[in-house]
Amino acid sequence: MVQMDAVQKRLFEEVAGLHDIPEGAYNLRANGQSISRNTTANIDIRSKEDVSGIDIHVKAGTKNESIHIPVVLSQSGIKEDVYNDFFIGEDCDVLIVAGCGIDNCGSQDSEHDGIHRFYIGKNSRVRYVEKHYGSGDGSGKRILNPVTEVHMDEGSVMEMEMVQIKGVDSTNRTTIAELKADAKLVVQERLMTHGQQQAYSIYKVDLIGDGSAADVVSRSVARDDSYQKLDLCVIGSAACSGHTECDSIIMDNGRILAVPSLEANNIDAALVHEAAIGKIAGEQLVKLMTLGLTEAEAEEQIINGFLK
Amino acid sequence: MVQMDAVQKRLFEEVAGLHDIPEGAYNLRANGQSISRNTTANIDIRSKEDVSGIDIHVKAGTKNESIHIPVVLSQSGIKEDVYNDFFIGEDCDVLIVAGCGIDNCGSQDSEHDGIHRFYIGKNSRVRYVEKHYGSGDGSGKRILNPVTEVHMDEGSVMEMEMVQIKGVDSTNRTTIAELKADAKLVVQERLMTHGQQQAYSIYKVDLIGDGSAADVVSRSVARDDSYQKLDLCVIGSAACSGHTECDSIIMDNGRILAVPSLEANNIDAALVHEAAIGKIAGEQLVKLMTLGLTEAEAEEQIINGFLK
Incomplete structure (x- = not known):
C-alpha cells in the first residue's frame, strides 16, 4: 500500500472499509493531496486543472466495476474544497465509495467540503456509499460540508447510502x-x-x-x-x-x-x-x-x- | 329576527347553520356593524372601545352554553379588521360558533380579517366551529385572513373545526x-x-x-x-x-x-x-x-x- 501512517490507515478503514488497496479504479486523498490513483480500461480519473478535485469518466456499458475515492485529513488546520464530477455513460452498473475521515488532535479546525456532481446516463445504475467520520482529542473542530448534486437521465437508478455516525462536530x-x-x-x-x-x-x-x-x-x-x-x-x-x-x-x-x-x-x-x-x-x-x-x-x- | 335581507340570511345559514336567532349568547355582525346581540347570566359580550370587535367573558363553571358570533359582508368594498377576545373561566364547557360569509356582487374587493384570541381556564372545554364561505358573481375578490390565538391553561381541552369549502378567493x-x-x-x-x-x-x-x-x-x-x-x-x-x-x-x-x-x-x-x-x-x-x-x-x- 502507498505510504501512509497508522491514523490514515484507520481513517480509510472507517470511511471506506479499506484494509488494503481497493480493486478497480480509485483515488486516495490524504491531507489535501492525491496519494494514490488507479484507472481501468473503462474508468478514467483525471485531476481538475482549475480547482481541487477529480473528473471521473465511466464508459457506456461498464458493469460491475467499482470506484473508491475516500479522503482523510490527519493534520489539524486543513481546510479544503474539493470538486468531484462523475460522468457515468449509458447502461452502466457501478459502485462508488466516497467518504471522508478527519482526525484532529490539534487546536485548529479541520474542514473538508466535498462537492460531488453526478451525471448518470440513460438506464445506468449507480450505488453510492458515503461515510463521514471524525476522531481525535484536539480542541479543533472536525467539519464536513458535503454537497451532492445528482442529474439522472431516463431510466437510471441511483441508490445512496449517506452515513455520519460519529465524531463530526x-x-x-x-x-x-x-x-x-x-x-x-x-x-x-x-x-x-x-x-x-x-x-x-x-x-x-x-x-x-x-x-x-x-x-x-x-x-x-x-x-x-x-x-x-x-x-x-x-x-x-x-x-x-x-x-x-x-x-x-x-x-x-x-x-x-x-x-x-x-x-x-x-x-x-x-x-x-x-x-x-x-x-x-x-x-x-x-x-x-x-x-x-x-x-x-x-x-x-x-x-x-x-x-x- | 332582526332586520336582514335575503343574502344576509343565506350567509348566516352557510357559516353558522342559523335559520333563526340562535339560543344563548350571540353577536351577529353584518357589513361592519353589530346588528343583534344577546348575553346570558354567565356569558357577557362587550364591544371593544379601542378597536373593532368584542370581548366575550364566560363565567367559571358555565356548562352547556353556546356563543354564536357570525359575521357577514354583503356590500362590495368593505375591508375590516375585527378583534374578538374570549375569556373562558375555569371548569366551563361551551360551544363557540364563529365564521364569516362574504357575498360580493361588486367590483371592489371585500375583506374580513378576524383576529380571535382565546384564554381558556383550567379544566375548561371549548368546542370552536369556524366556517368561511364566499359567494357572488362580482369581479371584486372575497378575502378572509383569520388569525386564531389559543392560550390553554392546565387540563383544558379545545376542539377546533376550521372549514373553508367554497368561494374564498x-x-x-x-x-x-x-x-x-x-x-x-x-x-x-x-x-x-x-x-x-x-x-x-x-x-x-x-x-x-x-x-x-x-x-x-x-x-x-x-x-x-x-x-x-x-x-x-x-x-x-x-x-x-x-x-x-x-x-x-x-x-x-x-x-x-x-x-x-x-x-x-x-x-x-x-x-x-x-x-x-x-x-x-x-x-x-x-x-x-x-x-x-x-x-x-x-x-x-x-x-x-x-x-x-
Missing part, C-alpha cells in the same frame, strides 16, 4: 437531485450527533419526468446536547411518486427539528411523507435489560439496530 | 396555540380551493406543559388552477405528544405545497407527522361510475366524503 449536508422519466432514486441517510455537535441535512428532489420515483429515508439519533435540522423536500412536477420519511430518536438533551415538504405541481404526482421523533421506547429498554444488559448497553443495541 | 390563515400541562388540542381543518384561489394555512402549536397533547389534521382539495400552502408546525418542549396530518387531493391544475415541521426540544416529547398528496384514486372513481354515477358526480361524492 459540524455538518451542513445538501443533496439535490433531478430525475428524468422513469429514473429512480433511493436514499438512506443515517445520522448520529453527540456532544455539542450540530448537523443540518437538506434534501431537494425534483421529479420532473413521468414515471420517476424517489424514496428518501432519514434515520437519525441526537444525543447529549446535539442539535439536528432535517429538511426533506420532494417536488412532483410530472406523473411521479415520492416518499420521504424522517425517523428520529432523541436522547439526553438532544434536539431535532424536522421540516419535510411535499410540493405537488401535477395532478398525477403522488407524494407521501412520514416523520416521527421520540425517545427510545421504555418497553424496548426493559426487555433488553431483563435479558441481562445494562441500561447503557440496551440503549446502544437499540440505536445500533435503528441506524443499521 | 384569497386566504391567509394563521393559528397559534400554546398548551400548558395536560391541555389537549384537537384541530380538524377542511379546505377546498377552486378557480384561481389561493390559500395559505399556518399552524404553530407549542406544547410547553407536561402531559399536553395536540392532534392537528388538515384535509384539503385543490381544484382548477388553485394553489394551497399548508404549514403545520408542532413544537414539543415538555413530556408531550403531538400528531399532525396533511391529506390533500389535487385535481385539474391544482397545486399544493405541504411543509409540516416537528421540533423536539425535550427527550419526552413524542411527535409524529404524516402527509400525502395525490389525485382521486382511479379505482374509487370506476367503482362509483359502475353504480351509475357520471365521472363528475363520482368525484363530487368522493370529495364530499373526504371533506366531511
Whole structure:
C-alpha cells in the first residue's frame, strides 16, 4: 500500500472499509493531496486543472466495476474544497465509495467540503456509499460540508447510502437531485450527533419526468446536547411518486427539528411523507435489560439496530 | 329576527347553520356593524372601545352554553379588521360558533380579517366551529385572513373545526396555540380551493406543559388552477405528544405545497407527522361510475366524503 501512517490507515478503514488497496479504479486523498490513483480500461480519473478535485469518466456499458475515492485529513488546520464530477455513460452498473475521515488532535479546525456532481446516463445504475467520520482529542473542530448534486437521465437508478455516525462536530449536508422519466432514486441517510455537535441535512428532489420515483429515508439519533435540522423536500412536477420519511430518536438533551415538504405541481404526482421523533421506547429498554444488559448497553443495541 | 335581507340570511345559514336567532349568547355582525346581540347570566359580550370587535367573558363553571358570533359582508368594498377576545373561566364547557360569509356582487374587493384570541381556564372545554364561505358573481375578490390565538391553561381541552369549502378567493390563515400541562388540542381543518384561489394555512402549536397533547389534521382539495400552502408546525418542549396530518387531493391544475415541521426540544416529547398528496384514486372513481354515477358526480361524492 502507498505510504501512509497508522491514523490514515484507520481513517480509510472507517470511511471506506479499506484494509488494503481497493480493486478497480480509485483515488486516495490524504491531507489535501492525491496519494494514490488507479484507472481501468473503462474508468478514467483525471485531476481538475482549475480547482481541487477529480473528473471521473465511466464508459457506456461498464458493469460491475467499482470506484473508491475516500479522503482523510490527519493534520489539524486543513481546510479544503474539493470538486468531484462523475460522468457515468449509458447502461452502466457501478459502485462508488466516497467518504471522508478527519482526525484532529490539534487546536485548529479541520474542514473538508466535498462537492460531488453526478451525471448518470440513460438506464445506468449507480450505488453510492458515503461515510463521514471524525476522531481525535484536539480542541479543533472536525467539519464536513458535503454537497451532492445528482442529474439522472431516463431510466437510471441511483441508490445512496449517506452515513455520519460519529465524531463530526459540524455538518451542513445538501443533496439535490433531478430525475428524468422513469429514473429512480433511493436514499438512506443515517445520522448520529453527540456532544455539542450540530448537523443540518437538506434534501431537494425534483421529479420532473413521468414515471420517476424517489424514496428518501432519514434515520437519525441526537444525543447529549446535539442539535439536528432535517429538511426533506420532494417536488412532483410530472406523473411521479415520492416518499420521504424522517425517523428520529432523541436522547439526553438532544434536539431535532424536522421540516419535510411535499410540493405537488401535477395532478398525477403522488407524494407521501412520514416523520416521527421520540425517545427510545421504555418497553424496548426493559426487555433488553431483563435479558441481562445494562441500561447503557440496551440503549446502544437499540440505536445500533435503528441506524443499521 | 332582526332586520336582514335575503343574502344576509343565506350567509348566516352557510357559516353558522342559523335559520333563526340562535339560543344563548350571540353577536351577529353584518357589513361592519353589530346588528343583534344577546348575553346570558354567565356569558357577557362587550364591544371593544379601542378597536373593532368584542370581548366575550364566560363565567367559571358555565356548562352547556353556546356563543354564536357570525359575521357577514354583503356590500362590495368593505375591508375590516375585527378583534374578538374570549375569556373562558375555569371548569366551563361551551360551544363557540364563529365564521364569516362574504357575498360580493361588486367590483371592489371585500375583506374580513378576524383576529380571535382565546384564554381558556383550567379544566375548561371549548368546542370552536369556524366556517368561511364566499359567494357572488362580482369581479371584486372575497378575502378572509383569520388569525386564531389559543392560550390553554392546565387540563383544558379545545376542539377546533376550521372549514373553508367554497368561494374564498384569497386566504391567509394563521393559528397559534400554546398548551400548558395536560391541555389537549384537537384541530380538524377542511379546505377546498377552486378557480384561481389561493390559500395559505399556518399552524404553530407549542406544547410547553407536561402531559399536553395536540392532534392537528388538515384535509384539503385543490381544484382548477388553485394553489394551497399548508404549514403545520408542532413544537414539543415538555413530556408531550403531538400528531399532525396533511391529506390533500389535487385535481385539474391544482397545486399544493405541504411543509409540516416537528421540533423536539425535550427527550419526552413524542411527535409524529404524516402527509400525502395525490389525485382521486382511479379505482374509487370506476367503482362509483359502475353504480351509475357520471365521472363528475363520482368525484363530487368522493370529495364530499373526504371533506366531511
